[in-house]
Amino acid sequence: MSEQYFFERPTSRKEKNIKWKTRVEKKVFSGQSKYQKIEVFDTYEFGRMLVLDGLIQLTKKDEPIYHEMLVQPAMFYHPNPKRVLIVGGGDGGSLREVLKHKTVKEVILDDIDEKVIEVSKKYLPFVSKGAFNDKRTKIAIEDGLKYIKNFKNYFDVIIMDATDPRPRDIAIGLFQKPFLKDAYKAMAKDGIISIQSGWVIENFSKMTRKNIKAIFPHMKLHRAFVPCFPFEEHTFTSGSKKIDLNRVAYQKIKKRFKKRRIKTKYYTPEIHLASSVIPNTWKV
């Protein structure tokens, strides 16, 4: 039998000029939900891999980098995060990271696509690691754009864990101003939002930074290289209502990290600091 490869669907200009593929051991699942095509592969380099509408969402090899860097900086910027909302993230990885904090009393995971949760529970249990069964977890299957309007002054941390949005994809609204304004209102006075914002050069990444700056008084960027999203470093954009994210001292992060005693594979207070140094070449 000939070798099989997964090609990522080319989208942006950049991806037209670079093509890559990764060798597949077998296709584990393929199905269509109401919203998107869902596939799971076993690959030689990355291990098990989740793909939505042709775009890689996570792999066993490097999902800890992605999920820890999306969730932990925001959780440690906040002095005492109790109520958390995750929008998207149906695979349960962000949920797992939030629940590591004993300060947390309630997490709502709102994903529009129930099928992603189902498939992830069945084929990617190493991602959620039982987080769906935690007593503090509530699941909502609703459009995040509408669901967020149910809350006022409520969440300490909001995690926005949506796929890179293409112009007509379902996730685009989650990076736009109306949603981010509603998120602002849904957050408590010390509230922090952390958004997966892809490669710094992507249009939706620029849009995210622009919108966060327009709506929130404080913005902060973290970066990390995630191998299954090659060719650029990945960015994570935070917005804050009151806490000045540039003035939360490294020593404070270190102290909180020690006190909350959470276990991480990639994130540490040192990585927190290092990942917040943004190269001048990025011009952000």
Added chain:
Amino acid sequence: MSEQYFFERPTSRKEKNIKWKTRVEKKVFSGQSKYQKIEVFDTYEFGRMLVLDGLIQLTKKDEPIYHEMLVQPAMFYHPNPKRVLIVGGGDGGSLREVLKHKTVKEVILDDIDEKVIEVSKKYLPFVSKGAFNDKRTKIAIEDGLKYIKNFKNYFDVIIMDATDPRPRDIAIGLFQKPFLKDAYKAMAKDGIISIQSGWVIENFSKMTRKNIKAIFPHMKLHRAFVPCFPFEEHTFTSGSKKIDLNRVAYQKIKKRFKKRRIKTKYYTPEIHLASSVIPNTWKV
């Protein structure tokens, strides 16, 4: 006409499981030297690109990240670098970085392959930016393994800018103990060596760290993501005879950076610090 792509020659296990290609506008040069095949392409994503024996060496887009991160940490760890040796680096990028420091009185660039220098001068002048014409520059066309034996207690900084070595490639000896021992002897008492050491997972990268640890009392790793070497971050390994690289304070680097007034695109004292934070997942 159909689209043309450059495929990088697959080498390691990892590269067997991931394949990638980048779109080529035109082939600018192709020739064979005594030692290797030399090619220059214009690409859509990376601009002009130098390829030796099928392996990408540098691209216009990201060579400043590579050359600054190979050269500048070592130059700033040293309080007063006057004499510098570059082994390899026939493109002149490392030479350009070294010459930015006014402390430097003499730089010797020793590349075994004169043809690489010739081709780089002609087709990649944006890399050396006139560095070959600087009065402080001397060129040696000799095998580095032999050439290094001419010096004792002489260089303040040695830059090892060789291609990723494959078992039978010409560069392999530059990562092995005999050469590194000779480099130790060729260095002044405060001497520092900086070595391009590829992806942290590569065998030659592990070998480099092991050999540096065995020969030098101090070792330090820096990392940076260089897009033309995708799928992992790139590493730069330093060894030091006397100066404890882990105890050169950030404030000292900052002070030297300000005093020497050099201009960089990517490297800053903040990046110096951030790039020296190594993820726990790397287990180095």
